[in-house]
Amino acid sequence: MALPSTYADRNCSLARALEIVGERWTLLIVRDAFLGLRRFGDFVTQLGIPRAVLTERLRHLVREGVLTRDDDGSGTVEYRLTDKGIELWPALHALMNWGDAHYSPAGAKRTLRHDRDGALLGADGRCRGCGEVVPVPEIRIEPGPGFTPGKAVVDPVSVRLNAPRRLLEPLETPRPR
Numbered sequence: 374m375a376l377p378s379t380y381a382d383r384n385c386s387l388a389r390a391l392e393i394v395g396e397r398w399t400l401l402i403v404r405d406a407f408l409g410l411r412r413f414g415d416f417v418t419q420l421g422i423p424r425a426v427l428t429e430r431l432r433h434l435v436r437e438g439v440l441t442r443d444d445d446g447s448g449t450v451e452y453r454l455t456d457k458g459i460e461l462w463p464a465l466h467a468l469m470n471w472g473d474a475h476y477s478p479a480g481a482k483r484t485l486r487h488d489r490d491g492a493l494l495g496a497d498g499r500c501r502g503c504g505e506v507v508p509v510p511e512i513r514i515e516p517g518p519g520f521t522p523g524k525a526v527v528d529p530v531s532v533r534l535n536a537p538r539r540l541l542e543p544l545e546t547p548r549p550r
């Protein structure tokens with residue numbers, strides 16, 4: 374359910390933004406899109422989300438221009454972040470940092486680096502090596518000191534996601550036959 378609109382929300386862009394990404398699952402779908410997931414079945418595997426809910430959330434994100442839905446004509450449908458969707462990255466990064474700081478005593482769950490020089494990213498999104506604000510496709514994500522592989526049954530999607538990789542790089546999984 375969307376948050377109820379109130380008079381006060383009319384002058385609050387956070388409330389407006391939460392109408393788009395504030396529903397349960399939605400930011401996790403966006404996170405997985407940053408991690409390179411594009412296919413419906415991969416989102417289901419990775420999130421364990423009910424299919425009907427995923428369908429509804431994806432539809433909403435496409436309608437709002439956060440994702441595109443591309444059908445290649447042979448039945449393969451892919452969802453990808455638009456530029457507008459990619460602009461959500463600093464918000465996700467800030468929430469990840471906040472979660473690490475307060476709920477991950479062993480350190481960051483995932484470490485972010487500038488892929489070009491391997492230096493760590495600061496909380497401000499700048500590379501601690503070269504000082505650049507690192508563009509999203511140049512950010513490398515890898516398991517950090519606080520990372521604990523959780524699933525008893527390791528699926529191929531998780532295995533690929535937990536290896537060091539660049540954001541937005543498509544996750545190649547075998548097509549179902």
Ligand SMILES: [Zn+2]
Pocket residue numbers: 487489490491492500501502503504505
């Ligand atoms: Zn750098």
